[in-house]
Amino acid sequence: MKNQPDKPGPPFTVKEIAKYLKCPFEGNGKTKIKGISSIENAQKGDLVFCSKKKYRKSLKKSLASAAIIPRDQKFDQIPVIKSENPHLSFIRVIELLYQPERPKPGVHELASVSQSADIGSPISVGAFSYIGDHAVVGDGTIIFPHVTIYPNVKIGRNCIIHSNVSIRSSTEIGNQVIIHNGVILGSDGFGYIKKKDSSYAKIPQRGKLLIKDNVEIGANTTVDRASLDDTIIHEGVKIDNLVQIAHNVEIGENSIIAGQSGISGSVKVGKNVIMGGQAGIADHIRIGDDVIIAAKSGVSGNIRPKSIVAGYPHRDIRTWRKIWASLSQLRPMMKEVNRLKKRIQKLENQNKNTRE
Amino acid sequence: MKNQPDKPGPPFTVKEIAKYLKCPFEGNGKTKIKGISSIENAQKGDLVFCSKKKYRKSLKKSLASAAIIPRDQKFDQIPVIKSENPHLSFIRVIELLYQPERPKPGVHELASVSQSADIGSPISVGAFSYIGDHAVVGDGTIIFPHVTIYPNVKIGRNCIIHSNVSIRSSTEIGNQVIIHNGVILGSDGFGYIKKKDSSYAKIPQRGKLLIKDNVEIGANTTVDRASLDDTIIHEGVKIDNLVQIAHNVEIGENSIIAGQSGISGSVKVGKNVIMGGQAGIADHIRIGDDVIIAAKSGVSGNIRPKSIVAGYPHRDIRTWRKIWASLSQLRPMMKEVNRLKKRIQKLENQNKNTRE
């Protein structure tokens, strides 16, 4: 690995950073920036960003040496770089200042790469990583130590595969894909047929797993291959840690799946969907584009585009909130009904007496 | 690994496949079958299966070259093989046509097998796999690369252990067991005693983990050893991905546990139980035979045999559905109660006036 991965490099001046960002700056351009920080924890030498006016008060108290602020705002206590999107600019500064953790280029002498594998150049293959027969790995891809790539796997260009990942045969991965540690790609789907003696016959899983460009998959997540046909994770999808994606699932472009969510077999998720943590989707469900599913929801039916749902069983989020608001009034209402019953009884007795 | 794992072998004719299945066929027996497919995605050369009449319409439009259909049905558009159980026959054809991914036989030169380990023959031990002292591995078992087998582990015959699996000491595995990638077997149970200073003393975990014949365990699932006594996964149990099974749990024969379910310490699950995804079982619960637990249920009490439960806290599924149906009527009812209150008030006023 490089000498000082993940440590900041040499300092830059505010002027140099502004130029790199193609943004104007105000204040002393010679101020040196050594690192980045949140506003609260900034030290001398740190650059921070401040998108919203409500954080302005914290910024005034901060020890930061410079800040990135919205282009139409002013701040004269420290040097400022003025950006149309301060957060995006801040990200670019992080990429400038910090060398991410990367293994050394080349194939490590303790790696095992099949003679029949087709690996690109440049490439990094870390210690103890294994690349099976006929596997293909594209140019610029970085494979950390302890990765297992089964035979026939295809991996595109400029991907990053972290340690302890297993990628099984019939998996095809696009370009610029990031796979975090412990992820399992292309494992068997969970399918059985019950036999007469109550035991189960395994349904062989022979479909593919296709992962398109710019996908990122979090630590210890599992994505199963299809039984037949394909499991497909479309371009730009971001998946958090410990998520389960079952066989024959399809997830549309730029959808976001938060941690520990589970998507059952043959579910089709649309584009730009946002799924909160620990959500679960029953099998064969269709979820439309631009849907938001609240954390911990249990989805048991199809969801129309642009809906926002919550709860188990899931409901439109407004309905679900009303139900839970009503529940707090449930016991008072039960008491009220008992009181009304007594008043009715009394009225009935009065009427009986009146009429006698 | 073999030359073309997970790729179809040479084509067979419909007649050859029918003979292999011991089933009659109708139509051109010389039709060549190169692969299998779902009905929707079939191409020329593909065999499909069609168990239910409702898929017959799709079959008519399909490009499939042949189909397996129920023995008592007819279909003359393409050659058909007639089976008592089309899905089971289809599975057998998949096994005929596709070589599953398998490492080469023998111990890889980059594997580390203890001199005192007792390994069977034939055997496959993949690159970078580690087998500790006094471990036993039976004949015909396949160990993919990057498997860690701690000392004293016992593994039976004809098992398949995928990459990145860790099997800790005191684990004993039967025959024909399949362990998918990233599974952790025999890790410590979660047990502590609170000390006077609010910190915790660890309860040493010294029991066993027993996994019986024909069990299959999905990717990144964890099964803990017992603290004392045994954790037992009985014959034929199938466990999906990312499931947590705690110490001293016992799971009865042929039970099915779907993804991300969690079973707390000392739970006893009966035979033929089906547990949906993300279900959770509190500790020390007893679940009878043939119980069905809906996905996302939270089970906090014992369940009698043959029950079907859902919800958190769990209820009989009919009760649970009624509760949720009622909840939709809750707000209208609250309004109704308010209206009734006013009508009673009015009646009371009338009576008061009448009597004055």
Next chain:
Amino acid sequence: MKNQPDKPGPPFTVKEIAKYLKCPFEGNGKTKIKGISSIENAQKGDLVFCSKKKYRKSLKKSLASAAIIPRDQKFDQIPVIKSENPHLSFIRVIELLYQPERPKPGVHELASVSQSADIGSPISVGAFSYIGDHAVVGDGTIIFPHVTIYPNVKIGRNCIIHSNVSIRSSTEIGNQVIIHNGVILGSDGFGYIKKKDSSYAKIPQRGKLLIKDNVEIGANTTVDRASLDDTIIHEGVKIDNLVQIAHNVEIGENSIIAGQSGISGSVKVGKNVIMGGQAGIADHIRIGDDVIIAAKSGVSGNIRPKSIVAGYPHRDIRTWRKIWASLSQLRPMMKEVNRLKKRIQKLENQNKNTRE
């Protein structure tokens, strides 16, 4: 690894064990103890413990050769050791009798340790383990096979790291920490900014992950590094299997997190908190000291110290139980409201008639 890991050593007498525990004993001190057991499954030669009088009946039927009982109690059927805390004493006997599974001391010849890494002495580094540049590992720490330690990681003294663990750069671990198999420490947090074209820009994760002394982390759990600042797991925290801890989370001393729980970004958990299995905490929530969160709770707001909560959305546990008790009465009440409506209708008709 040592000759017989995880197997009991030579037998001790009751007298020897009592002396080791500094506890008095009654009965035949020469009785030989070969192992430990639960009361139910004890065989001749086993020592058991019995803290509560309600298990006394089982103890009478047990085949155990000796028992540890509370200091102020009596039992004359078998030799007894009398302890102020029988369970804690029992734990100490387990540690005396059983050699836990441990790799051999020294660096295995198939391990890969960077020249620039600073590793202590004594140390164990198992086969195929990888320690990157400038990493620091303290004296007495045990690293099982197949562990990946990225460059710049710091690990303290007397830690135990099991196989298939990945520890990424910028992670700092204290002393006496136990990390079970498959754990991922310091992986990227899940943070993106939506761009104009609906795709996402990754927010680089450059903060640290700090794990303090005496922490234990269960199999396949994932803990993310902070985006900026630090993710902190404080001293004495115990985390079960398959838990997700997101970026910038802080967990206070001696808190307990059960299996499959998920803690979202920037959550602050107090000291001595107990969290049940499959609980989920929404992002930026503050949880006070001494809080108990029931299994499967979905926490969506701050929780005051010493509270006990349950449900999704979470409520005070008494409120939650009342709501669920009410729900069972919901349908009868709906019927009652309908009956009352009819009685009111009748009363209204009577009044109308009376007044006409």
